[in-house]
Amino acid sequence: MLRGAARALTVGSLNPKVVALADHHLAGRVARRAQSMQEDLESNPASHPFKEIIYCNHSNPQSQGQQPNKFFREVLALCDYPHLLDRSQTSFLFSSDAIARARDILGLIPGRSTGGYSHCQGIEGLRDAIADGIASRDGLPSYAEDIFLTDGAAAPVHMMMHLLIRDRQDGILCPIPSHSLYTDSMVLRGATLVPYYLDESKGWRVNISDLKKQLDGARSKGIAVRGLVVVNPGNPTGQVLSEENQCEIVELCKNEGLVLLADEVYQENIYTDQKKFNSFKKVAGSIGHGEGDISLVSFHSVSNGYYGECGRRGGYMEVTGFSSEVRKEVYKVASLSSCSNISGQILMSLVMNPPKVGDESYTSYRAERDNILSSLSRCAEAMVSTFNSLEGMSCSKAEGAISVFPSVRLPPQAISAAEAMNTEPDAFYALRLLESTGIVVVPGSVFGQVPGTWHFRCTILPQEEKIPLIISRFKAFHEAFMEEFRS
Amino acid sequence: MLRGAARALTVGSLNPKVVALADHHLAGRVARRAQSMQEDLESNPASHPFKEIIYCNHSNPQSQGQQPNKFFREVLALCDYPHLLDRSQTSFLFSSDAIARARDILGLIPGRSTGGYSHCQGIEGLRDAIADGIASRDGLPSYAEDIFLTDGAAAPVHMMMHLLIRDRQDGILCPIPSHSLYTDSMVLRGATLVPYYLDESKGWRVNISDLKKQLDGARSKGIAVRGLVVVNPGNPTGQVLSEENQCEIVELCKNEGLVLLADEVYQENIYTDQKKFNSFKKVAGSIGHGEGDISLVSFHSVSNGYYGECGRRGGYMEVTGFSSEVRKEVYKVASLSSCSNISGQILMSLVMNPPKVGDESYTSYRAERDNILSSLSRCAEAMVSTFNSLEGMSCSKAEGAISVFPSVRLPPQAISAAEAMNTEPDAFYALRLLESTGIVVVPGSVFGQVPGTWHFRCTILPQEEKIPLIISRFKAFHEAFMEEFRS
Numbered sequence: 012m013l014r015g016a017a018r019a020l021t022v023g024s025l026n027p028k029v030v031a032l033a034d035h036h037l038a039g040r041v042a043r044r045a046q047s048m049q050e051d052l053e054s055n056p057a058s059h060p061f062k063e064i065i066y067c068n069h070s071n072p073q074s075q076g077q078q079p080n081k082f083f084r085e086v087l088a089l090c091d092y093p094h095l096l097d098r099s100q101t102s103f104l105f106s107s108d109a110i111a112r113a114r115d116i117l118g119l120i121p122g123r124s125t126g127g128y129s130h131c132q133g134i135e136g137l138r139d140a141i142a143d144g145i146a147s148r149d150g151l152p153s154y155a156e157d158i159f160l161t162d163g164a165a166a167p168v169h170m171m172m173h174l175l176i177r178d179r180q181d182g183i184l185c186p187i188p189s190h191s192l193y194t195d196s197m198v199l200r201g202a203t204l205v206p207y208y209l210d211e212s213k214g215w216r217v218n219i220s221d222l223k224k225q226l227d228g229a230r231s232k233g234i235a236v237r238g239l240v241v242v243n244p245g246n247p248t249g250q251v252l253s254e255e256n257q258c259e260i261v262e263l264c265k266n267e268g269l270v271l272l273a274d275e276v277y278q279e280n281i282y283t284d285q286k287k288f289n290s291f292k293k294v295a296g297s298i299g300h301g302e303g304d305i306s307l308v309s310f311h312s313v314s315n316g317y318y319g320e321c322g323r324r325g326g327y328m329e330v331t332g333f334s335s336e337v338r339k340e341v342y343k344v345a346s347l348s349s350c351s352n353i354s355g356q357i358l359m360s361l362v363m364n365p366p367k368v369g370d371e372s373y374t375s376y377r378a379e380r381d382n383i384l385s386s387l388s389r390c391a392e393a394m395v396s397t398f399n400s401l402e403g404m405s406c407s408k409a410e411g412a413i414s415v416f417p418s419v420r421l422p423p424q425a426i427s428a429a430e431a432m433n434t435e436p437d438a439f440y441a442l443r444l445l446e447s448t449g450i451v452v453v454p455g456s457v458f459g460q461v462p463g464t465w466h467f468r469c470t471i472l473p474q475e476e477k478i479p480l481i482i483s484r485f486k487a488f489h490e491a492f493m494e495e496f497r498s
Numbered sequence: 499m500l501r502g503a504a505r506a507l508t509v510g511s512l513n514p515k516v517v518a519l520a521d522h523h524l525a526g527r528v529a530r531r532a533q534s535m536q537e538d539l540e541s542n543p544a545s546h547p548f549k550e551i552i553y554c555n556h557s558n559p560q561s562q563g564q565q566p567n568k569f570f571r572e573v574l575a576l577c578d579y580p581h582l583l584d585r586s587q588t589s590f591l592f593s594s595d596a597i598a599r600a601r602d603i604l605g606l607i608p609g610r611s612t613g614g615y616s617h618c619q620g621i622e623g624l625r626d627a628i629a630d631g632i633a634s635r636d637g638l639p640s641y642a643e644d645i646f647l648t649d650g651a652a653a654p655v656h657m658m659m660h661l662l663i664r665d666r667q668d669g670i671l672c673p674i675p676s677h678s679l680y681t682d683s684m685v686l687r688g689a690t691l692v693p694y695y696l697d698e699s700k701g702w703r704v705n706i707s708d709l710k711k712q713l714d715g716a717r718s719k720g721i722a723v724r725g726l727v728v729v730n731p732g733n734p735t736g737q738v739l740s741e742e743n744q745c746e747i748v749e750l751c752k753n754e755g756l757v758l759l760a761d762e763v764y765q766e767n768i769y770t771d772q773k774k775f776n777s778f779k780k781v782a783g784s785i786g787h788g789e790g791d792i793s794l795v796s797f798h799s800v801s802n803g804y805y806g807e808c809g810r811r812g813g814y815m816e817v818t819g820f821s822s823e824v825r826k827e828v829y830k831v832a833s834l835s836s837c838s839n840i841s842g843q844i845l846m847s848l849v850m851n852p853p854k855v856g857d858e859s860y861t862s863y864r865a866e867r868d869n870i871l872s873s874l875s876r877c878a879e880a881m882v883s884t885f886n887s888l889e890g891m892s893c894s895k896a897e898g899a900i901s902v903f904p905s906v907r908l909p910p911q912a913i914s915a916a917e918a919m920n921t922e923p924d925a926f927y928a929l930r931l932l933e934s935t936g937i938v939v940v941p942g943s944v945f946g947q948v949p950g951t952w953h954f955r956c957t958i959l960p961q962e963e964k965i966p967l968i969i970s971r972f973k974a975f976h977e978a979f980m981e982e983f984r985s
Contacts, residue, residue: 020757020793022823024724026664032830074614084579091841092575094568100587126807127561162649162811165835173686177513195834199660237511270507306507320613324649324839336509343519347682348652352811352839354578 028201033191041441042068045451061449065481067469068451070246070413072319076474080318080379082109082372083361089113090125090357108370116357125353131346133160133327134353137360141327144363149293159328159341160359162351163321164276164312167328169196170344171272171308175237176200182234184226184269186217188416188458188466190246205229205236208461211418214407215250217241219259226267238270239263244277244288244411247458247468249391251286251410257294261305265295270306276326277412279316282388286410292331306332313358315413317380325355325362390471390478391415397482398469401489414470416455421465425496437465443492448484515688520678528928529555532938548936552968554956555938557733557900559806563961567805567866569596569859570848576600577612577844595857603844612840618833620647620814621840624847628814631850636780646815646828647846649838650808651763651799654815656683657831658759658795662724663687669721671713671756673704675903675945675953677733692716692723695948698905701894702737704728706746713754725757726750731764731775731898734945734955736878738773738897744781748792752782757793763813764899766803769875773897779818793819800845802900804867812842812849877958877965878902884969885956888976901957903942908952912983924952930979935971 022030045066051058066075073079085105088095090113095101101110117123119136132138138155145153161167175181182203185193197204207222209215222239229236241260243252252260264271273291281288295305312326330341350356365380366372391409398406398417406417421429421436429439437454444450455466473481509517532553538545553562560566572592575582577600582588588597604610606623619625625642632640648654662668669690672680684691694709696702709726716723728747730739739747751758760778768775782792799813817828837843852867853860878896885893885904893904908916908923916926924941931937942953960968 020755020820020824022821022827025661025824025827029661029827029831032834069615071614073611074609076609079611079613081581084581088575088579088582091578092571094571095575095591098591100590103587104582104585104591122561122563124560124566124809126566126809127558128556128808162839163836169834174512174516199834268507321615322611322613322837322840324837333507334509337507337512340509340512340516344516347519347656347686349650350809350811352649352842353809354841355839 028199032195032198040438041445041451041453044442045445048445048449059449060447061484064449064451065473065477066451067473067481068453069472070314070470071321072315072413072472073321075470075472077319077383077472078379079320080376082106082112082366082376083318083320083358085109085372086112086116086361087354087357090116091354093117093123093125106372108366108372112361116360120353125357129160129350129353129356131342131348131350132156132158133351133356137356138327140360141363145290145292145329149290149296151293151296153292153329157329157331159330159345160351160356161326161328161345162324162348162355163314164274164310164326164328165192166348166351167308167310167326168192168272168274169199170341171238171270171328172196172200172202173344174340175270176202179203180233180235182229182236183272184222184229184236184239186240186242186245188247188455188460189240189242190458193240194459203229203234205234206459209245209248209250211407211461211464214410215245215248215416216252216256217260219256219263222260222263226263226269236267236269238272240272240274241291242274243291244280246274246277246412247414247416247453248407249409249412249415250407251281251283251288253286254289254294254297257289257291258298261291261295261298261300264307265300265305270308273307273309275309276312276315278311279318280384280387280413281411282384282391283408283410288411292329302332304332311359313355313362316362317383318358318362319383320358323355323358324352325357325359326351327359386475387413387471390473390475393478393482394469394471397485401486402493404489409471413472414468416458416466416468418455418460418464418466422493422496422498424498425492428496437467440465440492441467444485444488447488447491450481450484450488515686519682519685527925528932528938528940531929532932535932535936546936547934548971551936551938552960552964553938554960554968555940556959557801557957558808559802559900559959560808562957562959564806564870564959565866566807567863569593569853569863570805570807570845572596572859573599573603573848574841574844577603578841580604580610580612593859595853595859599848603847607840612844616647616837616840616843618829618835618837619643619645620838620843624843625814627847628850632777632779632816636777636783638780638783640779640816644816644818646817646832647838647843648813648815648832649811649835649842650801651761651797651813651815652679653835653838654795654797654813655679655759655761656686657828658725658757658815659683659687659689660831661827662757663689666690667720667722669716669723670759671709671716671723671726673727673729673732675734675942675947676727676729677945680727681946690716690721692721693946696732696735696737698894698948698951701897702732702735702903703739703743704747706743706750709747709750713750713756723754723756725759727759727761728778729761730778731767733761733764733899734901734903734940735894736896736899736902737894738768738770738775740773741776741781741784744776744778745785748778748782748785748787751794752787752792757795760794760796762796763799763802765798766805767871767874767900768898769871769878770895770897775898779816789819791819798846800842800849803849804870805845805849806870807845810842810845811839812844812846813838814846873962874900874958877960877962880965880969881956881958884972888973889980891976896958900959901955903945903953903955905942905947905951905953909980909983909985911985912979915983924954927952927979928954931972931975934975934978937968937971937975
């Protein structure tokens with residue numbers, strides 16, 4: 012029993028913006044059921060009609076078996092314990108370019124100390140390396156002073172929302188479907204989410220006339236729309252935006268005075284030869300818009316790509332087109348957490364400046380990278396073609412990122428059955444899938460979808476040898492499900 | 499020139515709570531001057547009447563030359579690059595217990611992956627180790643489910659403020675002098691800071707009747723006081739609270755329904771035989787108050803102590819006496835950043851579970867630890883006795899933490915000279931000190947002080963061999979300063 016002070020603290024007396032955060036009960040409900048089934052299987056392997064739970068819900072590549080890049084981890088280990096650099100045995104255990112890189116990095120840090128706070132934007136020499144990487148990616152200058160190194164990409168998104176949102180009358184345009192980082196961050200700041208639907212019929216491109224309509228509609232209700240979130244490559248939708256679509260988005264932001272918040276964390280995850288990743292900064296530059304025309308924030312992290320180092324919490328935002336006064340305020344928000352973790356900072360610099368042709372590690376680095384990305388590409392293709400072969404299902408090509416978002420035309424009887432259980436129909440489908448196959452996906456309702464349509468998010472991250480099993484189980488389940496609820 | 503969108507974003511259109519954050523211009527002004535003098539000295543060693551800048555302003559031990567603990571860094575390196583565990587040369591480069599510990603830790607992590615997201619509270623096995631460390635420190639049970647592993651101690655402070663503060667009518671009792679984490683966090687949430695002055699004449703103890711007066715005063719103005727921040731050992735004041743004073747604080751929080759937010763990050767930095775560190779949880783337990791009586795949050799980090807790993811951003815909060823509903827809301831806030839960095843999580847577990855008697859590293863670990871802490875203790879004592887020997891200065895004993903906070907009775911002519919330069923008198927003193935000695939301290943105004951009194955914060959972190967130089971320069975400066983402004 013709670014007495015005294017402990018009794019005084021109730022949910023009703025907490026910050027309502029925190030209480031208003033979704034507890035992601037739908038995603039949580041499926042995940043919790045998967046967890047309990049996992050425990051069942053551990054204590055009794057015959058407790059379910061399958062031997063293992065297959066997680067197609069987590070954006071967590073290394074927990075799915077993806078191996079970390081060897082060169083990156085060598086450098087991290089050497090920077091953690093620089094004493095190794097003075098020992099002769101080290102040359103038998105580490106590649107020569109990892110040793111050289113660790114020496115270079117330590118030389119960039121005042122006092123060679125990886126245990127001290129850095130500048131709140133991150134170690135300057137590492138920001139130089141990242142700016143060089145961005146410049147060579149885009150063919151445009153990039154500056155260390157524009158880079159803020161952060162603990163993953165969620166931290167800088169929260170920082171920007173903090174800066175831009177004053178109250179409920181401020182709004183941000185946000186794609187639907189969208190992952191929870193943006194929606195949560197807006198709820199937490201008390202912002203008005205101004206949704207725009209991605210156009211599924213056109214491979215999830217951004218429909219500019221719809222976007223403009225949403226913007227005008229919000230403004231007519233007195234909402235000050237401060238910025239636009241765009242996720243490219245898309246999550247959960249897996250599209251890579253065309254350059255022409257990106258140009259339209261840039262023009263809109265420029266003309267309407269919107270800060271363009273570009274989530275570009277999947278920039279290395281591209282699975283199509285038809286398209287390449289173009290940063291919004293490069294696209295803006297290509298149509299003649301520079302610092303004076305558009306306020307642009309690009310978010311990146313070490314969590315995805317062929318590196319997939321989510322747990323290392325490395326990230327950055329590149330902030331361009333902000334006045335020096337506004338930039339000082341960005342700096343203030345960044346300085347509240349002193350600095351981001353130094354290992355994450357180092358890793359981010361490695362991602363943006365990997366081994367080059369001629370370096371000892373280049374061949375292995377390149378092989379690891381290509382193996383991971385081509386395996387992801389094959390998984391994506393196998394999943395997409397399977398989903399498109401199933402009755403009532405359609406799935407856009409996975410051009411990039413780490414998941415696909417197929418739609419399922421659920422039979423009316425399935426919808427009624429879900430309603431009878433007081434469950435969203437897509438959650439009902441996901442739970443039935445889990446019970447009969449052990450495959451975990453996330454119901455589309457979690458991300459938002461056009462009303463009356465039903466989807467699920469399925470990651471392409473499971474190890475490739477499991478794909479045939481996933482496909483055969485999925486097919487068998489779906490056919491049985493459609494049969495069961497056929498009217 | 500800014501056009502279009504870039505022009506639209508002005509400081510006036512940003513979140514006023516961010517804009518209201520102090521830019522710490524006083525601390526910043528001294529630090530910037532030190533930076534420019536550092537650059538002068540690098541280009542021309544004869545540019546100032548000293549050869550180096552001595553930083554007594556940074557809470558950043560490793561940037562001052564403190565060496566990281568060898569065992570800790572061995573374990574981190576092995577966990578970064580587990581491939582080392584399979585190589586025979588590794589036993590020549592790493593201690594056997596570091597190798598064993600790394601194996602244990604990897605065994606705690608699903609898939610042995612230090613690159614995956616963990617549970618949002620942190621890896622469960624590491625939380626178990628930390629809970630065991632807390633239990634053995636306090637002689638009371640501690641549970642992994644109460645531990646939230648975080649990126650340093652700033653992150654969980656912001657989380658708790660986020661949770662507790664609804665609007666300007668909510669207040670938090672905060673000690674003065676106080677470091678900026680608490681004041682900034684409150685400004686950012688739009689909370690009302692309810693200050694209570696620490697009693698300098700009693701070695702910076704908490705004066706409970708004054709505290710009660712401030713609480714009642716705030717309530718009479720309609721402020722809902724939600725919690726009380728206490729920093730023990732104190733920053734910037736360096737006191738260790740007596741157990742009796744801690745009991746009074748616990749009773750007050752219990753009786754008045756205040757959440758006790760206990761900053762206990764300096765728990766390993768104790769320099770007196772007369773007192774020891776007692777956690778507030780232990781003190782509450784000793785007077786019979788448990789989970790049902792008081793809501794208590796204890797903050798700790800890897801940034802201080804003999805480890806001083808600020809840049810690693812490891813930390814935790816232990817949350818006790820919260821109802822399960824309220825705890826769910828804490829969890830929601832914590833989950834917004836997915837998880838804290840895994841290296842920081844591992845390091846926090848090592849700090850709370852260091853080598854034990856009989857382990858190969860125990861002797862070296864213990865020697866490193868004791869050398870650092872006894873050196874800090876000698877620095878503190880030398881500084882305190884110097885400051886107490888100077889005209890008009892008095893300084894409480896440095897019982898713990900990493901800084902002292904002497905008061906200086908500035909001569910009226912010095913105050914007039916400062917006012918003529920539109921500067922706070924303590925900033926004037928700090929700038930004059932810097933110009934003539936190269937020693938950097940932080941003016942007391944940055945932390946708050948009783949009006950009409952002047953202080954500065956001086957860390958005890960410079961390497962011990964520099965202390966005689968610091969003392970002789972300080973003495974010469976202070977005597978000349980007092981002479982110059984004598985009326």
